[in-house]
Amino acid sequence: MPATYEPIATTTLSSAASSITFSSIPGTYTDLKLVLVVKMTANTGVYLRYNNNTASTYSQTEIWGDGATAISQRASDTAGFSLGNVAFQNTQWGMANVDIFSYSSTSVNKTALVERADDKNGSGNVMRVVSLWPNTSAITRIDLINQAATTFTAGTTATIYGIKAA
Amino acid sequence: MANTYVLISSNTLGSAASSVTFSSIPSTYTDLCLKISARTTEANNDSSFNVTFNGVTTTTYSRTRLRGTGSVASSSRLSNATSIDTGDNATGSTATSNTFSNVEIYIPSYTANQNKPVSLFNVLENNSTAANMNTAAGLWTNTSVITSITLDGIPASGQFASGSSFFLYGIKNS
Numbered sequence: 001m002p003a004t005y006e007p008i009a010t011t012t013l014s015s016a017a018s019s020i021t022f023s024s025i026p027g028t029y030t031d032l033k034l035v036l037v038v039k040m041t042a043n044t045g046v047y048l049r050y051n052n053n054t055a056s057t058y059s060q061t062e063i064w065g066d067g068a069t070a071i072s073q074r075a076s077d078t079a080g081f082s083l084g085n086v087a088f089q090n091t092q093w094g095m096a097n098v099d100i101f102s103y104s105s106t107s108v109n110k111t112a113l114v115e116r117a118d119d120k121n122g123s124g125n126v127m128r129v130v131s132l133w134p135n136t137s138a139i140t141r142i143d144l145i146n147q148a149a150t151t152f153t154a155g156t157t158a159t160i161y162g163i164k165a166a
Numbered sequence: 167m168a169n170t171y172v173l174i175s176s177n178t179l180g181s182a183a184s185s186v187t188f189s190s191i192p193s194t195y196t197d198l199c200l201k202i203s204a205r206t207t208e209a210n211n212d213s214s215f216n217v218t219f220n221g222v223t224t225t226t227y228s229r230t231r232l233r234g235t236g237s238v239a240s241s242s243r244l245s246n247a248t249s250i251d252t253g254d255n256a257t258g259s260t261a262t263s264n265t266f267s268n269v270e271i272y273i274p275s276y277t278a279n280q281n282k283p284v285s286l287f288n289v290l291e292n293n294s295t296a297a298n299m300n301t302a303a304g305l306w307t308n309t310s311v312i313t314s315i316t317l318d319g320i321p322a323s324g325q326f327a328s329g330s331s332f333f334l335y336g337i338k339n340s
Contacts, residue, residue, distance in 0.1 A: 005171040010196075010339040035197060035339075037275045037283065065232030065241030065301075072239075092305065095274050095283040115272075117285035117303030121228035122245045126303040128232075157275060159196065159339040161170070 005033075010159040016041055016151040020144040020158050027104040027138050029162030034098040034142065036083070037157045043087040045147035048098065048131075049080035050110065050139045060085075060131040062114075067124065080145060084116045084127035090153070094118025103139040110139060170338045171199070177332045182207055182325040185318035188334045193277045193311055195336030200315065202255075202269035203331045208324030210258035212290055212298055215326070216249035216319035217271065219282070219312045223248045229286070231302040249319060250306070254298035255288035256320070259327070262292040266330065276312040281305060 006029070009022050025032070038046065049058075059076040062084060075085060083096045097115040102108050114129035144158060172195070175188050191198070206213040218227070225246040232241050233254070244251060256267045267290040273282060284304035291297040306312075315334070320326065 005169060005337070007170060007339045035274055035337075037278070063232065063239075065230060067230045067241055067243030070232055070234075070239035070241045093275075093280050093283050094303075095272075095285060097272060097274075097285065115285055115287070115301070117230075117283055119228050119230045119243075119283070119303040119305040121305055121307055122243070124228075124230045124243075124303055124305070126230045126232050126241075126301055128301055155278075155280065157278075157339075161337075161339075 006162045008160045008162050010157065012157045013152055013154050015154050018146065018151050020152060021141065022160050023141045025140050025142065025160065029104065030102065030165040031163040032100040032103045033161045033163060035159045036096045036144065037093055038088055039093050039153045039156060040088050040090050040146060040150055041153050042148070042150040043089045044150045045082050045085065045087050047080040047082040047145055047147060049143045049145060050133055051137060051141050052143065053135065054079045057135065058131060058133055060129050062127055062129040064125060064127045081131035083114050084125065084129055086125050088118060089120060092118065092120045100139065106136055106138055109134045109136060172336050174334045174336045179326055179328050179330045181328050184320070184325045185316060186326060186332050187314060187316045189314040191313050196275065196339040197337040198273040198276050198312065199335045199337060200271040201333045203266040204256035204269060205266045205327040205330055206256045206258055206320045206324045207327055208258045208320055208322050209260055211261045211292065212254045213256040213258035213320060213324060214251065214253045215256055215317050216251045218249045218316045219306050220310060220314050221316065222308065226307045229302045229304040231300055234299045236297055250284060250304040252286050252288060252300050252302045254290060254300050257290050257292060265292045273312065279309050281307050281309060282312065
């Protein structure tokens, strides 16, 4: 049986860092899954960028529960898509799973689904995000970047898995 | 690189049961993923069960939920609770027959020396007015390694119905 759901690379920060980069992602899988367990040194959002492409072409739609209100919102023409347009916090660990479909294809634009969960026992958020990168290039690099001049705390872990269709 | 997403344990009920527990979970993985198809004996269209870890039932759990009923979207919060309760995660006995809910519970870094964030997603659709979808962020404020997971607490002394299935997978990042 062909192997599937293989770990490609993992990073656990031994000290605070402003970004996390996965480069030289092999093109031998069908989809990617990124699992992030994160705490920031100051409340800030996290966004994701492909192939170090900073053109303002990303877009996203999200649904969000903040414990009181259900909200849906959209962002367009951004230089990366956020893992939910609300800050991860510095008081508690949160998580996000990102499924990136057909990442190695050179004929389709790239969509991703984000599952984000960061409850703080009295505060916090749950979010689902769909994003689009209107670019048919194969994804070979992924950067996780914070939205302000802050850092990911030590202990933050990010892993990319490859999922092969056959 | 080795294949991951390994089945650790499974349980498909041949008769009703008030609880399901996965114990002696090995610490050799990075994340856990629990996939559930559930129906209960509670006399309701939508039912529910709770999630606890390591047999701990102290007020160390919390969750933030986003819920859709087919007509209304809402969000709610539960703090300092004795379990993670998302609600609407199992089909009840008065729902369309032979219809079960779908639940996924993802627990990253379950062996890490930090509090445990949890992502939960559950849907029950039975072509009736009681179909619901929930996504929730859970938290267990405890730095212990997770060695067991218990699913119980069905309202009105209900039980998981025969045919309910539970699959625990381990995912390793290296």
